[in-house]
Amino acid sequence: MMDRTYKILIADDEENERNVIRFLSDKYQFPLDILEAANGKEVLSLLETYTPQILFTDIKMPFFNGIEVASEIRKRYPHMQIIFFSGYDDFEYVKEALSLKAVNYILKPVNPDEFKKTLSSVIDVIKEEEMVSARLKVQAGYLKNHILYQLINRTSIELLSKQYPSMDLAFTDSFHRLFLIQFEEDFFGSVTFNNSQCVFMERLTNQVSADYWFINLNPSQSLILFTNQETLHWYYETAGIINRIFFELFHKNSYISISNFFNGADSIAYAYQEVESQLEKRFYSNGIYIFGDENSDITKNEILYQDDQLLKNIEKDISLNDIFSLRQNTQILLQKYENQISLSHIYVRFILTNLLSILLLNTSDYKEAIIQEAADQIYSFQHFSEIKDYILKTLENLIKELENKSNLPRNAIHMVEQYINKHYGDELSLNILANRVFLTPSYLSNIFIQETGCGINKYIKSIRMEKAKELLLTTNMKITEICQKVGYSNVSYFCKSFQEEFGKTPDKYRHSNN
Structure with missing residues (x-):
């Protein structure tokens, strides 16, 4: 068994021939992510959204034959591994295949041993190329680090350009x-x-x-x-x-x-x-x-805008019972004005009075008289440190109240649901979602099931399928485009999932509802 999955596109106008390749791939347990095309035109269309590492193509196909398709692919993807299989033992075809740097030219019916040997060899080549690419990437990273070290130590970019004439130093700008x-x-x-x-x-x-x-x-x-x-x-x-x-x-x-x-x-x-x-x-x-x-390097208007945004964020943190973010945003605002002798202390007191008011408004013993008394305190303190201590004490009192009344699991689930609904087209995983709400993956998984009655993966799939259904009915987007739009990279898997969800393939669902 191999240690990762490789993308392969099988192109043949005969479904039985494509099924043979699928069967052999399963038989020899090659870890292949398989997509199929019935003709050359479909191959070129799929390549707009799907980039396989291996093309397994017939010679004779409608619209564009295998040689024409491979020729076009070679221009776009010079490292793609191309394997021809054909019922024609024709020297001219073989010669053209060799000119396109094909890995092999397999005659139909496909010999299982030859198939196994060819695919094993192709995957070995891909692995080797990936290792070389990774080494080059690491080497490039080391060289970039070296250039940046030099810049930090005041070596001019002009001198570095002379020392490394073959390297593009535009990244430094x-x-x-x-x-x-x-x-x-x-x-x-x-x-x-x-x-x-x-x-x-x-x-x-x-x-x-x-x-x-x-x-x-x-x-x-x-x-x-x-x-x-x-x-x-x-x-x-x-x-x-x-x-x-x-x-x-x-x-x-x-x-x-x-x-x-x-x-x-x-x-x-x-x-x-x-x-x-x-x-x-x-x-x-x-x-x-x-x-x-x-x-x-910022204007006074920018300062006012940033402070307003910070105060709004603090209000939002309180409404969501997001204690961590509340504490962090409050600290950011306090740190921003500590030791700031270039700003008027009247403005700083004004901003911090607004902050204090927001905190007090959300405490259980809120009274207008208390807020007025607190404001008077802010303006009576002689030093910033006194104001800071007063605000932090108020913050901790509020946090204790929020902790007592907050429903943390429900809040976390709500935030996860919101994130999935907004980012359904992005990569989503339990680890990514757990990081968003600062929980361990196992704990998030358990409370999600308890609160919603279904697992996170099932919920993600249901959202993506509903979005796919909406796009099928309201747009003229291709199936491959919709697949990518709702977060799937494999069209075959997307179509299979859609059919499992709605009983029809995406194409049939679109036609039957329009």
């Missing part, structure tokens, strides 16, 4: 912000981190919706460079997510410094110098883990 992640001890070189690095990177990719490049600088420091251009608030939220991932996986808090926006490869060194300098503040800021020079 794509970064616009960076995070410096700092631990007080040697962490990134530790056995603990190395053993769990893949898990960390997977969590990071799943939870951070951006293109980034992660690079270890030394045992206690790493950088994350971002290519996207989001609001500063987004970067603060992302820094909070990364800090949480580190804590959940390693039970350690990381210090994260956020750079200002920058353009150009030569600006990376200055951005790194900037974030290193910002991290010096951690000596004076006990309990604070996220740092940034927030106001140097």
Whole structure:
């Protein structure tokens, strides 16, 4: 048995011949994801949404014959493994097959031993190519890291272009912000981190919706460079997510410094110098883990907009009983204005009074007089630390109330259902959904069944099938397009699932209801 699945497209106008290949694949237990086409035109159409690694094609077919199809495929996919099988023992066909770098030319009826030998050889070739590709990717990653190291150490992009004339250095201009992640001890070189690095990177990719490049600088420091251009608030939220991932996986808090926006490869060194300098503040800021020079590159209107969004998020957190996010967003707002001597203290007091009002409005002993008294307190305090302590005390009182009355399982299930309904076309798995609501996969699976009466996979399938049915009845999209739109990569499996759900194939369902 092989260790993974390979995509194969079987093209023949005779269904019996296609069935023979399916039978032999099952007999020899080849792990193949099989799709079929009845003619050359259908092959080329399927290739718009389905890219197999292996094409097993007849020579004589309607519309486009096997040679014509293979010729077109060779232009688009030079590494695809092509196998011809034909009832014609014709030298010209064999010669054309060889010119297209076909793996083999098998005569019908297909000899089982020859089929087994050919497929085994093809899969070995694919494995070898994947290993080579993986090695090249790793080597390219090492070289990119080396280039970035050089830029951080103030080597100019002009000099690097001369040193590496064959390498495209355009990627260095794509970064616009960076995070410096700092631990007080040697962490990134530790056995603990190395053993769990893949898990960390997977969590990071799943939870951070951006293109980034992660690079270890030394045992206690790493950088994350971002290519996207989001609001500063987004970067603060992302820094909070990364800090949480580190804590959940390693039970350690990381210090994260956020750079200002920058353009150009030569600006990376200055951005790194900037974030290193910002991290010096951690000596004076006990309990604070996220740092940034927030106001140097944003306007006052942007500050107001970001604060308004943060306050709205806090209100939403309370309404959803999302205690973790409530605590995180409150900390972000407090950290944003701690040690901010460049802003008016009147504005800071105004924002924090609004925050306090939101927290108090949702407590059981809410009274207007209490809110007014709290506001007076905010304006009477002499130091920011006093305001911060007052707000955090109020926050913890509110959280205790939320914990007492919250229905955490029901809330988690509601969030999962909402996510599935919105992202049914994306990759969905129990692990991905569990990460969204900060539960273990097994616990989420159990409470989902208890609360809804069905398993998560069944629920995902029902949503996707309903969306597919809607698209069949309301659009002219092709079956292959609908398949991809609702989150399936295998058309045959999609059609089979649809038929199991509604008793008809997608095509017959569309025709019978229009």
